[in-house]
Amino acid sequence: MALSPLLVPMVAAREAVRTAVEAALSLPLGLLIEFTGLISWRPGASIGWHHDANRPYLQQRAASAVCYLNQAGRDFEGGAFRFQTGTPQVVHAAPGRVVAYGAQDSHCVDPITSGERFTLTLWFTQDPAHSEDTRLLVQLAGPVPRSLGLPASMWRLPDGTDLRLCRLGMAGFALVWQGQVLHSTEGLPEDGTTGSSQLQLQLAVQPGVLQAWLNWQSPPRPHRPDGTEGGTSGGGACGVAAPAVEQGGCAEANPAEATVAQLVAGIEFGSVQDAVLAVQHFLQDWSCVECKSETFRCE
Ligand SMILES: O=C(O)CCC(=O)C(=O)O
Ligand SMILES: [Fe+2]
Structure with a gap:
């Protein structure tokens, strides 16, 4: 089975961000990932002042992290995180820069005015019942039908990659049907049935992913385009670069909403940097032939 080229870098980036944020926020219970998003922000996209636990059904959310995948001012204009x-x-976004903050902390994103802004967004919980890997495994291991009930555009990328299988792969598992590991769910009926017979889908450990993941470790740092070595100035696994923050007027914000100051701004984690470069490389080829303007949203 051919692994999606996105899979291993995503697993690596996701885990590197999780570990680093866990350490940075020093949360005694640790963090489980509740949601992984690879998000494209196109011109006009923005998000007003909010916090990430602002719905009754989001109370399990403990913290958020956004790992920027491309560069403000070069790859896109606007899109500042406040x-x-x-x-x-x-x-301002720079590849590998991570912001992390408490789920109750108030923030917003300025409108993107040109180009495309890419983020790896992670929401964290401390409640095992809300871990996305656990939930997916439980769901996929359960009886058919196993439809996730989401429109295909939310889980199928333009190249046919099924993000649900990727997420399963991130946990080191795969779906097996008729003795074959499934790489794509295209053509499979969403309700899990073929006529009267049910699909014999099984969960299987996917040694390829685990092996790739183990081998991935820390490859030599690539050279940066500006000629400097990759890695961080602080040394060690989690150096803190000079924060690229500026004072901003946030007139609309209600300071009373802001709680614990847990912004980790301007951090460049070495391991995240490697993974981000790999994800970025993949994104460069990631455009839809049918509708270039809707990179992630066409089917
Ligand atoms: O992309 C960002 O900088 C922040 C995104 C955000 O606030 C959210 O997705 O809730
Ligand atoms: Fe947010």
């Missing part, structure tokens, strides 16, 4: 806790701050 944070309102204590001293207002503005963070």
Whole structure:
């Protein structure tokens, strides 16, 4: 089975961000990933002042992290991240830069005015019942039908990659049908049946992914385009680069909403940097032939 080229870098980036954020926020219970998003922000996209646990059904959310995959001012214009806790701050995207903050902390994103902004967005929980890997495994291991009930555009990429299988792969598992590991669910009926006979889908450990993941470890740092070595100035696994923040006027924000100051701005984690470069490389080829303007949304 051919692995999606996105899979291993995504697993690596996701795990590197999780580990780093866990350490940075020093949460005694640790963090489980509740949601992994690879998000495209196109011109006009923005998000007003909010916090990430602002619905009754989001109370399990403990923290959020956004790992920027491309560069503000070069790959896109606008899209500044504004944070309102204590001293207002503005963070501009740079590949590998991560912001992490508490789920109750108030923030917003300025409108994107040109280009395309890519983020790896992770929401974290401390409640095992809301871990996305656990939930997916339980769901997929359960009896058919196993439809996730989402429109195909939310889980199928333009090249046919099924993000649900990727997520399963991230946990080191695969779906097997008729003795073959499934790479794509195209053509499979969503309700899990073929006529009267049910699909014999099984969960299987996917040694290929685990092996790739184990081998991935820490490859030599690629050279950066500006000629400097990759890696961080602080040394060790999690160096803190000079924060690229500026003071920002956040007139609309209600300071009373802001709680614990847990913004980790301007961090470049070495391991994240490697993974981000790999994800970025993949994204460069990722355009839909049918509708170039809707990179992630066409079917
Ligand atoms: O992309 C960002 O900088 C922040 C996104 C955000 O606030 C969200 O997705 O809730
Ligand atoms: Fe948010």
